[in-house]
Amino acid sequence: MPDYVLKATAGNGQIRVFAATTQGLAETARKLHHTSPVVTQALGRLLTAGSLMGSMMKNADELITLKIASDGPLSGLLVTADASGNVKGYPYVSDLSDTMESPMPVSEAIGDGALNILKDIGLKEPYVGYSPLVSGELAEDLTYYYAQSEQIPTSVSLGVLLNDDGTVRQAGGFIIQLMPDTDDDVIDALEAALADTPSLTKQLDEGKTLEEIMEGLFKHLNLKISKTEITRFICDCSRQRITKALISIGKKDLIDMIADQEDIEINCDFCKEKYLFTPEDLQSILDRIIEKEG
Numbered sequence: 001m002p003d004y005v006l007k008a009t010a011g012n013g014q015i016r017v018f019a020a021t022t023q024g025l026a027e028t029a030r031k032l033h034h035t036s037p038v039v040t041q042a043l044g045r046l047l048t049a050g051s052l053m054g055s056m057m058k059n060a061d062e063l064i065t066l067k068i069a070s071d072g073p074l075s076g077l078l079v080t081a082d083a084s085g086n087v088k089g090y091p092y093v094s095d096l097s098d099t100m101e102s103p104m105p106v107s108e109a110i111g112d113g114a115l116n117i118l119k120d121i122g123l124k125e126p127y128v129g130y131s132p133l134v135s136g137e138l139a140e141d142l143t144y145y146y147a148q149s150e151q152i153p154t155s156v157s158l159g160v161l162l163n164d165d166g167t168v169r170q171a172g173g174f175i176i177q178l179m180p181d182t183d184d185d186v187i188d189a190l191e192a193a194l195a196d197t198p199s200l201t202k203q204l205d206e207g208k209t210l211e212e213i214m215e216g217l218f219k220h221l222n223l224k225i226s227k228t229e230i231t232r233f234i235c236d237c238s239r240q241r242i243t244k245a246l247i248s249i250g251k252k253d254l255i256d257m258i259a260d261q262e263d264i265e266i267n268c269d270f271c272k273e274k275y276l277f278t279p280e281d282l283q284s285i286l287d288r289i290i291e292k293e294g
């Protein structure tokens with residue numbers, strides 16, 4: 001069963017619901033980045049947030065970037081998602097030497113810091129949102145971000161459950177938002193339902209589908225599922241993109257690199273793909289810059 005995002009409304013249209021099951025996504029990231037358990041959890045949670053927030057965007061060409069910068073041993077995480085369920089991300093530090101036997105809490109790995117959100121909606125200047133981390137567990141941090149930065153009452157859940165060998169057993173999450181002027185009785189019913197419901201990953205692990213879990217959560221609130229969409233970890237890097245990045249570092253650095261007469265290996269941060277550039281390759285990039293300048 002591939003990972004997917006479910007979109008729905010509830011409470012007669014007063015509640016917006018986005019839920020995702022992301023085990024494959026989180027496990028792909030673990031394999032690519034060789035993460036230790038706490039990093040697997042932190043990255044899996046933020047990737048899940050990326051899937052959800054990407055699916056909340058209105059236009060196909062929009063991109064969203066979630067960036068955590070913090071003072072804990074993990075230092076930070078970066079995740080980018082588009083509106084079609086394509087998500088990629090990486091941790092600043094992959095291995096914190098933690099083990100399944102002595103687990104480190106995600107909040108301890110992350111520490112204090114901030115969440116930055118960039119939305120590239122095709123305008124010249126991207127939208128930038130910012131909020132300090134309030135717990136370092138990520139779901140609460142996003143809840144706080146929505147309240148503070150976008151003034152939308154939101155409930156966020158993000159979870160990653162690991163097997164004994166550190167591989168990802170279950171992952172998933174939801175973002176539930178109230179429309180302005182939601183009736184008090186709808187709010188009360190939602191709060192009671194949220195307080196009463198076991199975690200999403202626990203229910204997935206019991207073999208329930210995302211649809212069944214959301215129908216259970218909203219059983220008194222008239223859930224209407226409008227769409228489900230595949231989500232996956234995919235990187236769109238290419239030699240052409242890396243070449244563009246090399247062009248942007250400028251003539252002086254390129255000349256220095258060519259003078260060293262050594263091959264340069266550049267790894268994509270998101271997927272670890274290796275790109276090799278010989279001094280001859282670098283020279284032809286430099287020639288192109290000079291040619292352009294005329």
Ligand SMILES: [Zn+2]
Nearest residue numbers: 235237268271
């Ligand atoms: Zn890549």
